[in-house]
Amino acid sequence: MHRPRVHVIAFLLIELGASGSLDDKHRLHDDKFPFIDEYVICIGCKSSDTVLKRDNHLLFLISEKCCSSRSVAQIKAGFVARVGRRNAGT
Numbered sequence: 001m002h003r004p005r006v007h008v009i010a011f012l013l014i015e016l017g018a019s020g021s022l023d024d025k026h027r028l029h030d031d032k033f034p035f036i037d038e039y040v041i042c043i044g045c046k047s048s049d050t051v052l053k054r055d056n057h058l059l060f061l062i063s064e065k066c067c068s069s070r071s072v073a074q075i076k077a078g079f080v081a082r083v084g085r086r087n088a089g090t
Helices: 003-014 035-039
Strands: 050-055 059-063 069-072
Touching: none
Parallel strands: none
Antiparallel strands: 050 059, 059 069
16 A cells, blocks of 8 residues: 555544554554454464454354464444435425
């Protein structure tokens, strides 16, 4: 992308209405928005080289570095905009 990470991160945080910071490995962390810690970082080897795989109704985070896995919570649906025509006269 050839843009400074700090600039991109600042933009994303403003758009998300969140606060956060980069750690020493340039990963985004925020207590109010723990996506990276929950759905990206392996607890065992601390690598971000992970994949999410669904097995039946469970979602697993699997490290491509150490091959460990753990189940993660399903991402809940947030705000859903209702788009369409309004009823006339109401």
